Amino acid sequence: MDEPPATGGPPRREDRLGELEADVTAPTTDLVRQTLFRGGVLSAFGYRDFRLLWSGAFLSNVGTWIHTAVLLWYVKELTGSNGWVGAVNLATFLPILFFVLYAGSLADRVDRRKLIIVTQVIMMLAALGLAIATSLGVSSLALIMVLTTLMGIAFVFNFPAWRSMVPDLVPPEDMLNGIALDAAQFNMARFIGPALGSIILGVWSIAGAFYINAASFLVVIGALMLISPLPAVQEAHVGSAWDHIKEGLGYLRHNRWAVNLLVVLGIAAVSGIALIVLLPAESKDVLHKGSWGYGWLLGAIGLGAVVGAPLVTRLSGRVREREIIKGSLLAFSFILIGLGLSHNYYLSLAMTFGIGVTFLMASASINTVLQSRVDRDMRGRIMSFYILVFQGTAPIGGLVLGLLSDRTSTPFAVLTGAVVCLVLSIVIIAVPSILRDAVSPAWKPTA
Secondary structure: OOOOOOOOOOOOHHHHHHHHHHHHHOOOOOHHHHHHHOOOOOHHHHOHHHHHHHHHHHHHHHHHHHHHHHHHHHHHHHHOOHHHHHHHHHHHHHHHHHHHHHHHHHHOOOOHHHHHHHHHHHHHHHHHHHHHHHHOOOOOHHHHHHHHHHHHHHHHHHHHHHHHHHHHHOOHHHHHHHHHHHHHHHHHHHHHHHHHHHHHHHHOOHHHHHHHHHHHHHHHHHHHHHOOOOOOOOOOOOOOHHHHHHHHHHHHHOOHHHHHHHHHHHHHHHHOHHHHHHHHHHHHHHOOOHHHHHHHHHHHHHHHHHHHHHHHHHHHOOOOHHHHHHHHHHHHHHHHHHHHHOOOHHHHHHHHHHHHHHHHHHHHHHHHHHHHOOOHHHHHHHHHHHHHHHOOOHHHHHHHHHHHHHHOOHHHHHHHHHHHHHHHHHHHHHOHHHHOOOOOOOOOOOO
């Protein structure tokens, strides 16, 4: 990593972004780069550091989704309970409820790149421990819960820093594209990972999937070692970490538009996207397709999100973010209803694809408005609130839906969540003031 000039201190944001722009306009830029990157659906790929981070993260997330898909299927086979599947999924994200606000504060006060590297190493070691235990035949539900919780704690401190760093790699005009492409790589991995996971279950072993995940962390750690994001804000923060967190809470208290966005996201997450824990039961008990069918149902959500990323980028130049949020959540609700009513595998596959498209469009738009309307030194804390209501509440919803499906049926649980999302969509459409200010300051219509 290049050292800042000895006399000039850390490079200013405008200087660093000038370097980013120079990367695009360098003499080596060819016609393809000009066409695809400059103002196009891949504009963020015009910046070297973003390309490196995106590539490393994609390969690592493929490993993570192999791990996740195999783990949830393994727990379903081990216990026969959808509630336990929800509980293991919750173990990954429960630490969010306890640590994410502090993690967001930390992301605003330390070198984000170094923090991400440390947390990636911890997650790698936890995955390796689970792989070794499984291959030795000593894995148990208790050990799974412990190691999954450890990975969850590391994830809590990783995610706010990660989300906050992505906008540091591209200029403001390409922020939405960078956020959408970052979400796309995660969801493309969500498509490829479960599909590979189902193959690994058939031709290798559960432990093999965990070993692959552990090895994949090395790729993203290598990418992080090569990039040079904007330096951490080095202002002197007076008081304790709790004072820093209260500053973020105070910001929300005086910015109702941000609270409204977070509430909308939280309701959609806890009642809609939480259905991921029901997919093993959907494939096994409703569609009778086994692990192969489950892998493709889960993967279709990721594939849909990959399609949704360039779509939301294109729409953002013509439609304000608040309208994208309203339209995509309404479509999301009807697609959930379709999944709850479906007993045909291919129709269900189409529904899960649509879930990926619509939820990505809504969440990426919310993320963009939040990040573009706050100061950089507040971004980590705001992202911690984003993660709290998204990643923190969705697993709770998954546990509730899992328990509900055990007492009733999987389709009934899916339809229950769908109705909640539909009511949410009707409310935000009928009451325009809720999302009135959900527009990026940089938004302007394109021809």
